[in-house]
Amino acid sequence: MHEMSLAENIIQLIEDAALEQQFTQVITVWLEIGQLACVEKESLRFYFDVVAQDSIARQSKLEIIEIPGQALCNQCNQDILITAYHAACPHCGSYALQVTQGNEMRIKELEVK
């Protein structure tokens, strides 16, 4: 449900950028969403289309770049890839992981004219 708030926030940031950078139409929006971020991507796409309708981002294409989850294992000190917070280290089985990447929710760039 909070994906609607996220979509509204995305549109607001786009509109802020439109004022600053003088563009009137958005063609493509690139987001970076971490694999561990609390975002349901399909839900975000749905709400983005709804919210964008009344904005300069209407009919824009939403591209989502998935950022893989990464963690440092505190036990064996290796960098590992994880897809969920409850993952165990594939090398030593420890759950003592320190997440280093994967909870991002960012607007990366826009294609505009």
Added chain:
Amino acid sequence: MCTTCGCGIGQTRINGKSMQPHQHSDKPLNYRPHKHSHAHEHNPAPAATDLSSNTVHFGTGIADTHAPGMSQARMIKIERDILATNNRYADENRRYLSEHGIFALNLVSSPGSGKTTLLVKTIEMLRSKLPIAVIEGDQQTDHDAARIRATGIPAIQINTGKGCHLDAHMVRHAIQQLPLQNNSLLFIENVGNLVCPSGFDLGEAHKIVTLSVTEGEDKPLKYPDMFHAADLMLLNKCDLLPHLTFDVDLAIEYAHRIHPAMPVLQISATQGSGMPEWVDWIMAGCRSVATAKQNLKQFDFTFD
């Protein structure tokens, strides 16, 4: 939710009153048709100027071409957090709270874990030690704020309408309306929801997640974001354990899979077990915030 900005205003009510008027930033918000100042502007096609060669490039867009009369598509780097606006309000709240020595806790859990009962009992134990105030978040009704006010403590009720979480902007309004004293304690009871509130910083010192033993042990695995975001887990209703099959060790192990080393306190808000440890934890936080405020003052004095 506000149809202008989606901030939750419109249906959001604080103590039953609509959150009006509202301002979101210094910049006008004009991305809806009724305020479309830019929708019909026709700026010339952007052209890049290369000062070193005195050349104006029209073909610098991603298409590398320019057709007369056609605007050129171009790429713009944004590189901003989607929740940047919320986070800015959260930073303002955090600065205000730390400058006034206010220790703020954001209480999160699923509905029915006993947050409000926990709050009432905590207030009874702490009210003689320091000033306390409460911000209550629910979709509807002011029942929870009424329960807090019955203890004699000031409470503001935020009704989020259809919204599933409190955000930093709502909390800022509530902070402005509350009689908050210096060196005090502020509880923010979030909407009962183990999902959405995890991503929204309110400016609090800590998120505290409450899990009750009448729920499943595997809640931390099912709702990992919240347990990852929290700094302390309260395992509530422990007085009911003799009547249940809830496995305390397993629940704590699951919580630690998500958030290694997160402290866990086993409590019963109604019967009082574990409550002294919880109150000690709060008082330690209040002292560190008050000390930080004192240091801040001395720092200011040094550079005056």
